[in-house]
Amino acid sequence: LNDIVVVQAKKSANAFDSNENHCHDYEHVYEPSDDTYLLVDTLHAEKALLDSLRPKLALEIGTGSGCVSTALAKLLKVPPAMFMLDINPIAASVASRTAAHNGVITADALVSDLDSALALHHKVDVLIFNPPYVVTPSEEITESLIARSWAGGKDGREVLDRLLPRIADLLSPTGIFYVIAILENKPEDICERLRNFGLSSAEVLTQRRAKNELLMVIRASKFESIADGDLGQAKST
Amino acid sequence: MKLLTHNMLKCNVKGVNNGYPLKIEVTTKEIRETEMNPAFLQGIVEKLEWPVFRAAAAQLGEEGLPEAVTPELLEQEDFLKKFHRALLEVVVVEGALICPESGRKFTITNGIPNMLLNEDEV
Numbered sequence: 001l002n003d004i005v006v007v008q009a010k011k012s013a014n015a016f017d018s019n020e021n022h023c024h025d026y027e028h029v030y031e032p033s034d035d036t037y038l039l040v041d042t043l044h045a046e047k048a049l050l051d052s053l054r055p056k057l058a059l060e061i062g063t064g065s066g067c068v069s070t071a072l073a074k075l076l077k078v079p080p081a082m083f084m085l086d087i088n089p090i091a092a093s094v095a096s097r098t099a100a101h102n103g104v105i106t107a108d109a110l111v112s113d114l115d116s117a118l119a120l121h122h123k124v125d126v127l128i129f130n131p132p133y134v135v136t137p138s139e140e141i142t143e144s145l146i147a148r149s150w151a152g153g154k155d156g157r158e159v160l161d162r163l164l165p166r167i168a169d170l171l172s173p174t175g176i177f178y179v180i181a182i183l184e185n186k187p188e189d190i191c192e193r194l195r196n197f198g199l200s201s202a203e204v205l206t207q208r209r210a211k212n213e214l215l216m217v218i219r220a221s222k223f224e225s226i227a228d229g230d231l232g233q234a235k236s237t
Numbered sequence: 238m239k240l241l242t243h244n245m246l247k248c249n250v251k252g253v254n255n256g257y258p259l260k261i262e263v264t265t266k267e268i269r270e271t272e273m274n275p276a277f278l279q280g281i282v283e284k285l286e287w288p289v290f291r292a293a294a295a296q297l298g299e300e301g302l303p304e305a306v307t308p309e310l311l312e313q314e315d316f317l318k319k320f321h322r323a324l325l326e327v328v329v330v331e332g333a334l335i336c337p338e339s340g341r342k343f344t345i346t347n348g349i350p351n352m353l354l355n356e357d358e359v
Contacts, residue, residue: 056280078276081241081284092349105271105325106281108242110350117343117352119247119257123284 029091030064030149034210035180039130040071042178042206042217047075053174055080055125061114061163062086062130064149066095066107072126073104080125082107085115088145114163115170124170130180131160156185164190168198168222176221178205183214194220238329238350240293244285246350248336248343250358258289259334259343261296267328273321279311281324294323 043050055076060069063084073079082104084095089111096109110117132141132149133156140151141158152158160179167177177199181187187204194202202220209215248256291302301319303310310316334343334350343352 054280057284078280079274081277081281083242083245087353089346089349089351093347096349106241106274106277108239110238110242110246110352112352113354116249116354117247117350118245120245123245 028145029088029094030146032065032067034208034213035130035133035215036064036067038206038208038210038215039068039128039178039180039217043068043072043075043128045206046178046219050075050126050176051077053125053176054078055174055176057081057083057120057123057172058126058128059083059115059118059120059124059170060085060128062132062149062159063095063109064091064130066091066098066109068128068130069095069107070099070102070104072128073099073107074102079104079106083118084109085112085118087111087113087148090145091149114159115166120170122169122172122175125172125175127167127170127175127177128179129160129163129177131163132156133160133180133182133185135184152185156182157190160185160190161193164193165197167194167220171199171222173222176219179218179220181216181218183216187216187218190218191220194218198222200224238334238345238348239325240290240297240327241281241285241324242350243293243329243334244290246334246352248334248339248341249352250336250339250341250354253336253338253341255338256336258286258293258337260337261293261329262333262335262342263297263329264331264333265329266297266332267330268322268326269328270326271321273317275311275317278317278320278324282306282311282320290324294327297323297327297329299323299327 058080063086069082069084073082086092092109092111099107132152134150135156136151138153141153191202199220205217205219207216330348332345
């Protein structure tokens with residue numbers, strides 16, 4: 001299984017042609033890493049389910065290089081409108097170029113703090129967040145543009161915790177939320193809070209050990225727990 | 238910034254109740270031709286505030302969109318072409334978005350709107 005994971009990760013890495021992203025951008029923008037690849041691989045594994053839900057509008061908060069949004073748009077049968085948000089203007093610019101370079105024409109990037117500039121009440125079908133999850137002192141979160149991509153403050157949760165109460169308002173009735181977490185973020189507590197904020201299901205979907213981190217993807221939705229594949233089959237037949 | 242995106246943006250400055258839709262100030266725009274995807278257009282229409290889109294398109298010189306969309310229109314090639322062009326091909330490269338209530342200006346640089354607020358606006 002480990003071999004497969006590695007192969008998948010490499011495949012994902014090759015799936016993007018990032019030549020347009022000049023290396024110096026990565027001084028200021030989070031370079032695709034293990035967490036990025038876990039998220040992309042997880043979305044690939046979710047393809048049947050996602051296609052069955054026919055997502056029309058997707059939002060990625062903290063898009064960084066734009067790889068995940070680009071991968072999602074290219075993965076699905078019909079690409080959704082893809083809004084790529086980052087608080088870092090350089091990241092928004094790189095994300096825009098990544099999408100365009102890979103032929104994703106339904107995407108746009110903007111500079112925004114979380115979703116605060118968007119009017120998306122119950123419109124989001126796929127919401128993706130790879131938050132700054134590293135446990136750090138709170139002050140570190142705003143230390144630099146690049147720190148904003150990884151410094152998560154107390155429990156690595158300070159930025160994610162600002163988004164959690166807003167998710168039920170953003171998601172459409174068939175909307176799904178995918179978020180990266182590490183063990184130190186207390187994933188079970190994240191799931192519980194998501195349920196308390198009005199989501200019907202919230203669970204750890206995939207995990208992978210990468211260097212010193214146990215990375216995971218949490219999936220949450222407004223509809224009852226998803227039996228893998230069932231919904232996809234039911235809707236496509 | 239595509240008009241697709243303009244359709245979803247609002248001013249969220251503290252105290253503003255009606256920050257939607259934002260007015261568009263165009264300094265430069267481009268038409269970036271892309272391949273039309275009818276399935277995408279047929280799906281996204283339910284997410285759009287159509288009158289807002291139609292007005293923004295007209296402002297940017299994309300006239301001739303109907304007042305409302307019908308299922309029949311969504312099968313018509315010439316309508317889909319106009320829709321595709323106004324929604325995805327027209328790009329505001331330099332300009333600004335202005336809050337209809339407060340007048341707060343958000344700049345668009347290199348095609349990307351900067352919607353960040355100052356600390357005293359949150």
